[in-house]
Amino acid sequence: MKNYMMYMLTILLLSAQACNEAVVPTETKQDIPIVFPDYAGVTIPASIAPLNFSVQDEFSRIDAVFEGSETGIIHIQNKEAIEIPEKEWKGLLEKNTGGSLKVTVSLKKEKGWIQYAPFSIYISPYPIDYGLVYRLIAPGYEVYSKMGIYQRTLSDFTQTTLIENTILPASCVNCHSFNQNNPKYMNLHIRGEFGATMLSVNGNTELYTTKTEETLSNCVYPYWHPSGKYIAYSVNKTQQGFHEIKNKRIEVVDLASDLVVYDIEKNQLFSSPLLKNDSVFETFPAFSPDGKSLYFCSADYKTLPLEYDQIKYSLCRIDFNPEAGGFGQVVDTLVSASTTNKSVSFPRPSFDGRYLMYTLSDYGNFSIWHKEADLWLVDLQTGTTRELTEVNSNDVESYHNWSSNSRWFVFSSRRLDGLYTRPFIASIDEQGNVSKPFLLPQKKVSHYDNLLQSFNIPEFVTSPVSFDIRTVEKKALKKERTPFEFRKN
Amino acid sequence: MVGNQDEIRIGGLFELALILILGVSCLLFFLYVIPYHLLYEEQMQLFLFSSDYFLSYFSKPGWLACYIGDFLTQFYYIKGGGAIVISGVLGVVLLMLFLVFSRVGKRDSWLYIVLPVLALWFLHTETNYRLSSTIAFFLALFFFLLYSLIQKQHKAGITGLLLSIFLYSFIGSHFLTFIFLVVIFDLSKRRYSSFPYWLFLVVIGICCPLFCREYYLLTVRQAFLYPMNTLYGFLPSLFLVGLFMIYILSSDNKSFRYQQKESGILLLFTVAFMAGIFLNINQTREKLLSLDIETYSENWEKVSRKAESYQMKNPVATYFTNIAWMKQGILPDKLLSCYQPFSEGMFIPVGPHSNPLEITFSGEIYYQLGDMNMAQHSTMLAMTFSPQSRSARLIKRLAEINLVIGDTAAVNKYLRILDKTLFYTSYASNMRTIMEEGEQNPWLMQKRSLIATYDTLRTAADATASLTMLIESNPSNKAALDYLLCYHLLNKNIPSFMEAFDKWYKEKEYPLPKFYSEALLIGLAQKKVSAKTLESYHIPNELTATFMTYTKRYQEAEGNGVGLQKDYGDTYWFYYHYAQKKK
Incomplete structure (x- = not known):
């Protein structure tokens, strides 16, 4: 029986192999092929x-040979995609x-096979985290539209849903955040009729009302303290506006x-008082990995909406005392808007404490449009800052975050079509060398073409997120919330 | 034509005539009574021939019914296609019902099966009722028929059980119809010993949506209704189950007694039901859809003609009318000849309480004026709120918007999607040709000439900022200028009207429409300008004299407009003094 099975398997494999045509190039190109995604x-x-x-390009068959620098080879041939x-x-x-x-690619055209110059794919020795968590949302902001938070395994193509607002109609789910990529510490905001902030710590899930009399609004942009005891938030009163010209x-x-x-x-x-100043806009908090500093963005107050393009955020830092729960008395400016005449958003320190990555745009804090x-990098050891030309494009690069070992970073970019943000991943070694980024691979090459939603806030996670949607739904529908209190000094 | 007891009765002349009349009526109804409705349904969906697209159906219950339903819906694109598809599907459902009734034992009384079909017809008059739901009903009948063909009770039991579990994935909430039919069928067979089995089936019917909704991410209500969205969707099932119940409870357990007087009652019932279908049509919505589709097709004269014939007092109808008049260059001449609820008929505001139709309609004016950012924003919102968050029409519009603003990467993305459709590949090909021609293409050149060239930041509700920016960028954009002036006129904002007129209209060699002259006279009178200034506006002396007379009579009337309406009802002066917003 076993022999019979082996015999059948061999026939099947041979048949499959037989489907591949022999590639005898009639033309050899000196250029590498223009592959999509650009790997x-x-x-x-x-x-x-x-x-x-x-x-x-147009072709009737595509053939690719992947040859390892050490050992191994894969040969794939297909009609539309590898x-x-x-x-x-x-x-x-x-x-x-x-x-x-x-990787050697050949295309079969009318006149026969054309073989392109091979290109390389480098395999890093650094491991990457288990997966990514992101929100998929259509690029519309006026009414709560269909959206959800999803988890993607990086080692395969599995995408699972953590929550969709179909289960809480007319709600908005946003600002998922984890403590240094540890999914046991999760923050999630729900806005709308069932509004709440969900905090999940080691399996205990609670819903909170975060607006207090002393604060401007509900808590918005979160960042976990590495101890898991604190979360820094911005509180923002926002207004949406529309540009007239085509590029904005x-x-x-x-x-x-x-x-x-x-x-x-x-x-x-x-x-x-240094973080709650009426003459200053403060936003995008981020704790340092040792928990003793809080990075944030700060801009001088301007008259709105008239001077909207004069608002330029600096990158700042203030001491934080995790034992007593208090702040230092001085605010340091790491990247000054008055020097750069640009605006900083999304400061994200690497978890090894070496770097801090941020987005730099002409003005404001809505850099995603x-x-x-572009992405910039501060070397916290040397104090130098540089543009990440290796990963930037002519279009938007905005939200970004680090893998738990700080050797990878994920960022969202609109470079593919100018409209929809897509997640790209790049590596950085101990010397600060940054690699060419790659688009998050999908099983079908047409995936991004067909997808009419943006990837919003891609975050690495070190293991699968255990998200009990029943508990969240039950608690959200009950509308019972624990109110945040504000410490009176 | 009546056969013996064991033959299926094909039907007498009356039955065949009734079926034929119903079929033709159905076809004509969808062809002529609500044709725009079906076109709109097709436009608001997107059917792609791709594996990704197919797999996306598994994210919600009823994948098989939804896939077949959406596949068929794409044929609504063809003129008359919707009517043929729906009539055909209802015909197939009728045939399936006939087979089902035959299995249950009703050979003499099969004509009652028209009742569930009439219910389906009724449901198809709603825009948010999908063909998928009718397909789901059909599949429930089909699987029940398979079940009923199994002779051995234990085999039938196992099949019924397995089907009940899997059917929720295949057909969605109509799996409940299947379960009820199985239970009733067993009841009719007097299999009373199967009571625990029926109970188990009912438990499956309740538990399956409750358990699966976590996977499908649906609320409890949605889980029991999908792919329908109201309980009315179960109307055909209700009729069917009702008919079966009557059969079981009837004195003769083998069949209804189908008698002459019953045929009369059935006929009356059918006629009454059809009348109900006609009466149930939301005429306002159907008229708005007709204006929307013709606007989308840029048939401006047709929109004007239809709007004038409808005489609707509805802001959305006014909105389409104003767009059509603007495109024909007759907006300032015709402005007050239709219902104008101040400026509410100029733009459709979008907010959390807007319905999907309003959101879809709201982008048209921006697209026609040249405000491509707002047009794109509205279109993307409309896409999100389309039934499956993907719409062929809206993808076409997004491709057009991005082509106008020169974002070719985005255009190519949308065109690649349309390449995978059955009916929009030629559209995609045409768009590529336009893209290659660039500004040599007259359509593209004209569209690009309208877009703003410098920037401002404004809120979504600030329509005047949009119009002002378009005119500032391109002072020859007369459509935008007329729209702005009329917007101010309708809001009785004479100072803003005067300011815009003086800035962009006065020095141009445009003809002076009557309403503009009348508004100018109000503004100039308020400013108490000199005769020389008055002269610079080239207002006909005759009109100035009429204004003087009107003013005198207005003062004499002391606020009572009744006496003035006959002579001045069609003037802007009368609108200015007497038009009031409805509270």
Whole structure:
């Protein structure tokens, strides 16, 4: 019986092989092919899902040979796109970790096979986290539209839904946040009729009302303290506006904003006069990995909406005392808007404490719709700052975050079509060398073409998020919330 | 034509005639009574021939019914296609009902099966009722028929059980119809020992949506209704179950006694039901859809003609009328010849309480004026609120908007999607040709000439900022200028009207429409300008004299407009003094 099965399997494999035509090039090109997604020269983690791709050209068959620098080879031929079997791919990457793959692509056209110059894919020795969590949302902001928070395994193509607002109609779910990528500490805001902030710590899920008499609004942009005892939030009064010219679309401006920190054990918000200043806009808080500093963005007050393009945020830092739960008396400016004449948003320190990445745009804090928005990097050891030209494009680069080992970062970019943000991943080594980023691979090459939603706030997670949607739904529908209190000094 | 006891009765002349009349009536109804409705349904969905698209159906219950339903809905694109598809599907449902009734034992009384079909017809007059729901009903009948063909009770039991579990995934909430039919069928067979089995089926019927809704991310209500969205969707099932129940309770357990007097009652019932269908049509919505579709097709004269014939007192109807008049260049001449609820008929505000139709309609004016950012924003919102958050019409519009603003990467994305459709590939090809021609293409050149060239930041509700920016960018955009002037006139904002007129209209060699002259006279009188200034506006002396007379009579009337209406009812002066907003 066993022999019979083996015999059948061999026939099947041979049949499959027989479907592949022999590639005898009638023409050899000196250029590499224009593949989509652009995986030529990228650096990938050894655990990443297969980099399926196609070529932006007309052809009747496509052929690709992946040859490991150490060992192993995969040969794929298809009609429309290269779709690599997951098992073979994993084996090839594992055998060549730290090395590279040489990819030779041939296209069958009317006159026969055309072979292109091979390109390389580098396999990093650094591991990457388990997955990504992101929100998928249509680029519309006026009414609560269909949206959801999803979890994607990086080693394969599995995407699971954490929550969709179909289960809480007319609600908005946003600002999912984890403590240094640990999914056991999760923050999620629900806006609308069932509005709440969900905090999940080690399996205990509670819904809160975060607006207090002392604060401007509900808590908005979150960032967990590494101890898991605090969460820094911005509180923002916002207004949406629309541009007229073609290269700009939507702007969201803060009419007022402050920073607060939430003490989870004491259920108390607290702040500092240095972070709650009426003449200054403060936003985008982020704790340093040692928990002793709070980075944030700060801009001088301007008259709105008249001077909306004069609002330029600096990158600032203030001491934080995790033991006592208090702030220092001085605000340091790391990147000054008055020097750069630009605006900083989304400061994100790497978890090893070496770097801080931020987005730089011409003005304001809604960099996700600014075509000029690019990623920049501060070396916190040397104090130098530089543009990440290796990953930037002519279109928007905005939200970003680090993997738990700080060797990878994910960022959203609108470079594919100017409209929809897509997640790109790049690596950075100990010397600060940054690789060419790669688009999050999908099973079908047409996935991004067909998708009419943006990837919003891509965050790494170190393990699957355990999200009890029944509990969240039940608690949200009950409308019972624990109110945040504000510490009176 | 009556056969013996064991044959299925095909029907007598009366039955065949009734079915034929119903079929033709159905076809004509969808062809001529609500044709725009079906076109709109097709436009608001997108059917792609791709594996990704197919797999997306598994994210909600009823994937099979929804996929077949949406596949068929795409044929509404063809003129008359919607009527043929719906009539055909209802015909197939009728045939299936006939087979089902035959299995249950009603050979003499099959004509009652028209009742569930009439209910389906009734449901199809609603825009948010999808063909998928009718397909789901059909599949419930089909699977029940398969079940009923199984002779051995234990085999039938296992099949029924398995089908009940899986059917929720295949057909959605109509799996409940299947379960009820199984239980009633067993009842009719006097299989009373199967009571625990029926109970188990009912428990499955309740538990399946409750358990699966976590996977499908639906509320409890949605889980029991999907792909329908109201309880009315179960109307055909209700009729069917009712008929079965009557059969079981009837004295002769083998069949209804189908008698002459019953045929009369059935006929009357059918006629009454059809009358109900006609009466149930939301005439306002159907008229608005007709204006919307013709506006989308840029048939401006047709929109004007239809609007004038409808004489609707509805802000959305006024909105389409104003767009059509603007495009024909007759807005300032015709402004007050239709219902004008101040400026509410100029733009459709979008907010959390807007319905999907309003959101879809709201972008048209911006697109026609040249405010592509607002047009894009409205279109994307409308896409999100379309039934499946994907719409062929809105993708076309997004492609057009991005082509106008020169964002070719985005255009190509949308065109690649349309390449995977059955009916929009030629559209995609045409768009590529326009893209290649660039500004050599007259359509593209004209559209690009309207867009704003410098920037401002404004709120969504600030329509005047949009119009002002368009005129500032392109002072020859007379459509935008007329729209702005009329907007001020309707709001009785004479100072803003005068300011805009002086800035952009006065020095141009445009003809002076009557309403503008009348408004100018009010403004100039308020400013108490000199005769020389008055002269500079080239207002006909005759009109100035009439204004003097009107003013005198207005002062004499002391606020009572009744006496003035006959002579001045069609003037802007009368509107200015007497038009009031409805509270």
